[in-house]
Amino acid sequence: MQFKDVSRLVVDRVDRGEFAVHRDLFRDPEIFELEMRHIFEGTWVFLGMASQIPKPNDFFTTNIGRTPVIVSRSAKGELAAFINSCRHRGAILCHTDSGNSKYHVCNYHGWAYDSGGKVVDIKDRKAAGYPESFDRDDHNLMPLGRFGEYRGILFGSLNPDVPSLEEHLGETRTFLDMVMDQSPQGMELIPGVSRYTFKGNWKLQIENCVDLYHLTSAHPSFIEIVNRRKSGESKHGLKALDFNDYRLPGVVRGSYTFEHGHAMVWGGNAAPEVRPLWSMIDEVKGRVGALRAQWMLSTRNLTIYPNVQFAENASLQIRVIRPLSVDKTEMTIYCLAPVGEPDDAREFRIRQYEDFFNSTGLATPDDTTSYEDCQIGYRARRIEWQQGYVRAIGMVQRGADDYAKELGVNPATSMSGNFDIQDETVFHAGYREWMRLVKKGMEGAAKAKPAGIGKQAAKKAGATKPAVKKAVANKAAVNKTRAKKAVLKKSAPSKARGKAKGRAR
Numbered sequence: 001m002q003f004k005d006v007s008r009l010v011v012d013r014v015d016r017g018e019f020a021v022h023r024d025l026f027r028d029p030e031i032f033e034l035e036m037r038h039i040f041e042g043t044w045v046f047l048g049m050a051s052q053i054p055k056p057n058d059f060f061t062t063n064i065g066r067t068p069v070i071v072s073r074s075a076k077g078e079l080a081a082f083i084n085s086c087r088h089r090g091a092i093l094c095h096t097d098s099g100n101s102k103y104h105v106c107n108y109h110g111w112a113y114d115s116g117g118k119v120v121d122i123k124d125r126k127a128a129g130y131p132e133s134f135d136r137d138d139h140n141l142m143p144l145g146r147f148g149e150y151r152g153i154l155f156g157s158l159n160p161d162v163p164s165l166e167e168h169l170g171e172t173r174t175f176l177d178m179v180m181d182q183s184p185q186g187m188e189l190i191p192g193v194s195r196y197t198f199k200g201n202w203k204l205q206i207e208n209c210v211d212l213y214h215l216t217s218a219h220p221s222f223i224e225i226v227n228r229r230k231s232g233e234s235k236h237g238l239k240a241l242d243f244n245d246y247r248l249p250g251v252v253r254g255s256y257t258f259e260h261g262h263a264m265v266w267g268g269n270a271a272p273e274v275r276p277l278w279s280m281i282d283e284v285k286g287r288v289g290a291l292r293a294q295w296m297l298s299t300r301n302l303t304i305y306p307n308v309q310f311a312e313n314a315s316l317q318i319r320v321i322r323p324l325s326v327d328k329t330e331m332t333i334y335c336l337a338p339v340g341e342p343d344d345a346r347e348f349r350i351r352q353y354e355d356f357f358n359s360t361g362l363a364t365p366d367d368t369t370s371y372e373d374c375q376i377g378y379r380a381r382r383i384e385w386q387q388g389y390v391r392a393i394g395m396v397q398r399g400a401d402d403y404a405k406e407l408g409v410n411p412a413t414s415m416s417g418n419f420d421i422q423d424e425t426v427f428h429a430g431y432r433e434w435m436r437l438v439k440k441g442m443e444g445a446a447k448a449k450p451a452g453i454g455k456q457a458a459k460k461a462g463a464t465k466p467a468v469k470k471a472v473a474n475k476a477a478v479n480k481t482r483a484k485k486a487v488l489k490k491s492a493p494s495k496a497r498g499k500a501k502g503r504a505r
């Protein structure tokens with residue numbers, strides 16, 4: 001695909017009231033390849049939570065784009081992330097979602113690595129007659145280009161040339177703090193995971209998390225059941241978030257977009273007691289201040305582009321997006337909870353979670369069915385452009401609105417008002433980042449030197465002897481830096497950034 005072809009697929013002229021997205025973004029396999037290469041394999045991607053691997057030698061597996069990854073805690077307790085591929089002939093080493101193992105031994109020819117990624121045995125090495133050059137090669141598991149942690153949330157990038165994780169997360173850190181500050185003892189994933197696929201493009205999920213416009217039309221069963229519970233018609237009295245409350249006088253909702261494609265919608269909560277956190281709110285208030293505590297009781301759906309969503313509405317959920325093909329996506333979802341919350345609050349949280357989420361919940365199937373309906377609709381090649389991304393375009397302001405200012409956050413754009421606005425401009429940030437990363441990646445690929453790095457590649461490209469030497473030195477330097485960056489010291493939970501900056505009230 002040509003550079004100019006990609007450039008025309010998103011029309012971003014907000015100053016003229018125009019924003020449009022071409023349907024090829026959702027249906028063209030060539031575009032999907034570009035996304036894997038330049039977005040998923042080109043920027044920071046969510047890997048998991050440090051709390052998933054609390055003990056030495058714990059590990060879990062995941063993917064960055066198409067690349068299988070192991071995230072591990074070494075015997076010394078250091079966090080590290082590696083490509084889950086044997087350095088010999090490529091077989092994956094870990095086949096399970098998670099586990100505890102001091103060593104990872106390849107099923108194929110038996111090369112063995114420790115939990116820190118170091119090769120500890122090359123089977124029958126002495127008898128093999130390997131040349132010296134083999135001994136000079138690095139046989140350890142390949143570390144990621146970058147690996148980082150924010151408040152126990154782990155991210156990795158295959159591409160070493162990315163901004164710092166702090167910079168990547170930017171102003172969203174205040175809202176991540178609101179997720180991670182719900183207990184003085186930290187947060188934990190409730191055991192069990194739900195994984196499902198839908199026959200639709202991954203960006204349908206990116207949009208949906210911050211799409212208020214669909215609530216009343218796509219989730220009538222949930223709304224109706226909540227009504228019946230409230231009226232007493234239903235004998236099952238589970239208290240749950242009521243979308244009707246969004247329309248009560250004085251209830252404000254809004255949206256923020258951030259640099260690097262992140263976006264959030266939020267809504268004031270007319271019934272804060274219908275939250276599991278309510279039972280702990282005095283302690284939370286004492287620790288983070290009244291304003292932040294109030295925000296923590298609000299509903300907030302936050303997308304950290306491109307693959308993770310923290311959805312705090314009917315319960316607190318982490319959603320991990322894994323694109324499988326242009327029209328198939330895998331979702332892995334977890335319920336997140338404060339460590340040490342009272343038993344009745346924990347039970348309430350789980351009941352609320354399964355009520356709304358999971359492929360068996362009252363809402364998730366509505367969404368996935370809608371995604372699949374859209375994907376079928378995209379077969380209509382005669383229709384090129386999506387419509388409606390300009391909804392509420394005149395109501396968006398650059399920078400912080402009063403609510404963001406009060407909180408000390410500086411988003412790229414803000415929008416706040418009554419529920420019925422249901423703006424669709426909140427999607428712009430994701431498409432803007434999409435275009436930035438794809439363009440940057442395509443430009444980089446066009447400029448890339450044929451020699452790349454490494455002796456073989458340099459020789460193959462016909463480089464002179466000094467050039468080959470330089471390439472080998474570069475490769476060694478890159479590997480050294482990668483190894484350093486890819487290992488994090490065993491870390492105590494970091495202090496809330498907000499507190500450090502004096503933002504809490």
Ligand code: FES
Pocket residue numbers: 086087088089090091106107108109110111
């Ligand atoms: S592929 Fe792993 S030892 Fe051969």
Ligand SMILES: [Fe+2]
Pocket residue numbers: 208214215218219363366367
């Ligand atoms: Fe939904």
